[in-house]
Amino acid sequence: MGITKSDFFTEGQNKIAQWMKALGHPARIAIIQFLLEKKSCICGDIVDELPLAQATVSQHLRELKNAEIIKGNIEGNSICYCLNINTISQIQLFINQLNKDVFDNVENKCC
Amino acid sequence: MGITKSDFFTEGQNKIAQWMKALGHPARIAIIQFLLEKKSCICGDIVDELPLAQATVSQHLRELKNAEIIKGNIEGNSICYCLNINTISQIQLFINQLNKDVFDNVENKCC
DNA sequence: ATTTTTCATCGTAATATTGCAATAAACAAT
DNA sequence: ATTGTTTATTGCAATATTACGATGAAAAAT
Numbered sequence: 001m002g003i004t005k006s007d008f009f010t011e012g013q014n015k016i017a018q019w020m021k022a023l024g025h026p027a028r029i030a031i032i033q034f035l036l037e038k039k040s041c042i043c044g045d046i047v048d049e050l051p052l053a054q055a056t057v058s059q060h061l062r063e064l065k066n067a068e069i070i071k072g073n074i075e076g077n078s079i080c081y082c083l084n085i086n087t088i089s090q091i092q093l094f095i096n097q098l099n100k101d102v103f104d105n106v107e108n109k110c111c
Numbered sequence: 112m113g114i115t116k117s118d119f120f121t122e123g124q125n126k127i128a129q130w131m132k133a134l135g136h137p138a139r140i141a142i143i144q145f146l147l148e149k150k151s152c153i154c155g156d157i158v159d160e161l162p163l164a165q166a167t168v169s170q171h172l173r174e175l176k177n178a179e180i181i182k183g184n185i186e187g188n189s190i191c192y193c194l195n196i197n198t199i200s201q202i203q204l205f206i207n208q209l210n211k212d213v214f215d216n217v218e219n220k221c222c
Numbered sequence: 223a224t225t226t227t228t229c230a231t232c233g234t235a236a237t238a239t240t241g242c243a244a245t246a247a248a249c250a251a252t
Numbered sequence: 253a254t255t256g257t258t259t260a261t262t263g264c265a266a267t268a269t270t271a272c273g274a275t276g277a278a279a280a281a282t
Contacts, residue, residue, distance in 0.1 A: 021135030
């Protein structure tokens with residue numbers, strides 16, 4: 001079908017999956033790394049850094065924005081994108097808990 | 112097109128994106144949580160826990176395995192799946208570094 | 223006022239994902 | 253040997269994603 005049965009999963013499961021899905025493309029990872037590198041946050045030149053057309057980059061940015069991984073501000077003519085600390089922190093919480101649980105159960109592993 | 116231009120991104124970017132993509136579906140998050148909950152690792156009953164057909168669950172398990180998020184062992188008739196500590200740790204490393212970098216640059220944010 | 227710059231959106235094509243029924247494969251139990 | 257149990261695979265339909273050219277919109281620069 002190609003449609004995800006979101007209704008049958010918990011809100012938390014859907015939220016985490018949405019964040020992870022947004023991070024599930026190398027161009028979007030590259031965008032995030034670029035936003036970190038460019039401390040100035042004047043981010044109009046992401047297109048020049050990526051091997052993708054402007055329309056494609058804009059689409060990736062929109063997906064990151066929809067998932068609340070980044071925020072965008074209009075700055076006169078250009079737009080300034082920033083990482084959303086709040087979401088990144090929540091992702092970190094999930095991954096750290098996951099890692100802790102895995103290590104706590106390490107003696108119960110069978111493979 | 113629907114095809115990702117992986118060749119134009121770094122190995123690291125592709126690897127991280129692959130992990131995140133594998134985690135980018137609520138059913139796969141649910142599977143992971145179930146694997147953690149069931150400490151025994153006798154995991155033949157994932158199908159009963161999820162609102163999905165057996166074929167679909169098997170497909171999700173294969174994707175998690177391809178991304179090396181889980182490992183699977185044949186145990187007589189049934190199969191035992193476990194989380195791959197190594198990969199989970201690497202994901203944690205990436206997220207923790209990301210979070211650190213975001214916080215370090217908090218004063219340079221514009222939005 | 224016109225042109226340029228910057229970013230978003232629309233339309234479209236190619237490919238990928240999601241989901242399931244049906245079937246196969248591999249072993250266990252009878 | 254046959255039957256049941258468990259998981260994988262195949263084939264298919266519906267939907268989503270990825271990518272880009274063309275176009276639009278809004279402010280900046282000339």
